[in-house]
Amino acid sequence: MLALLLLLCCLNGYLLANKAPDVDCLVVDLKYVSCSWKKTTDGNYTFTSWFEKETVHECVEYLPGNSTHTGCNRPYVETQRFDTFHTVLQRGDERREQEHQLKMKVKLNPPTNVTVKYGSDQNLWFYWNQTHKKCVESEVRYRKKQMKWEHSRVFTDKSYCINLPSNNSRYELQVRNKLDGGCGGAPDYWSEWSEPAIWGSNNSTESNHSGGSMSVWSLVWYVMGAIVLILLVMMLLHHERLRIILIPVVPKPSLVTHDIEEWFQFS
Known part of the structure; x- marks a missing residue:
């Protein structure tokens, strides 16, 4: 009985050791399929994939890790996401084959060129660009003065x-x-x-800071x-001598009687 249990444990460990990791896939910006798996240090896996009614594709664009591959990007046609997607990850005796439904697993690229304008209506307007014009829902988050x-x-x-x-x-805004x-x-x-x-009081950095300084x-x-x-x-008031040096006293003219009489004689 004990020998049987040991045999089952060894067999289970062997099966787990020879099982490739799970593969997770999603459609990126409706342009390509990106699949990823857990990084290992034992060597690289070979990745193949196909949609229904399609031939098998071998990966030509692996996603590099530090030393081993961690994923693969492959081409995609927009209508294919409604079809079942098959993947096979293999290395030696290790193999994992999976089926994926990618209809709802779509991740778009973030909006670009987000700009802000103070309008003539005294409101703050934010604008942005996005790669797809239809079937897109956006979410805005903004905060004032580093608040929530x-x-x-x-x-x-x-x-x-x-x-x-x-x-x-x-004000700070993202989309x-x-x-x-x-x-x-x-x-x-x-x-x-x-x-x-x-946008706001801290947005114009150099001019406002220099003016403030x-x-x-x-x-x-x-x-x-x-x-x-x-x-x-205070020094002038308490030091009379210094006051005289800095501000000398101008003598007042005096009227002498005999000088006046001489002036009248000459005139």
Whole structure:
């Protein structure tokens, strides 16, 4: 009995050791299929795949890891995501064959060129570009003064408005998107967040900072000048001799009687 248990354990360990890792696949931006598997250090696997009614494709674009492959990108036609996708991962005696349903496993690229404009209506308008014009749902997140993110859905437009923003606040906004549910998109397959667009008091960095520093230095110089002037006045009041040296006394003219008489005689 004990020998049988040991044999079963060894056989189970052998089977597990000779089983290739699971493969996870998704459609990226409706342009290609990206499959990945757990990294190993024992060597590279060979990856093949095919859709229904399609010949077998050997991978020509492996995703490199540090020393071994960790995935594969392969071409894709948009209508193929409704067909069953087959994958085989193999290395020696290790083999794993799987079937994948990619209809809802679509991940779009993040929006690009996110810009911000203060409109004539005194509202803050954000705009962005996306690679697909139809069947795309967007989500916006923005925050003010590094506070908590606020989220909002945008279903058709490629713009978002923040009403009457504060000129003394800093606004930061990012956008992500996904395939709309009506076109087969799943609720959890969002793209990565876009690069942030920033507007507000801290957005104009160099000019505002230099102006602020100049005003501070001007105030410092004014204060120092006032202190020096007060010290000089105190020194003048308490040191009469120094006052005479710095501000000499101008003698007043005196009227002498005989000088006046001589002046009248000559005149």
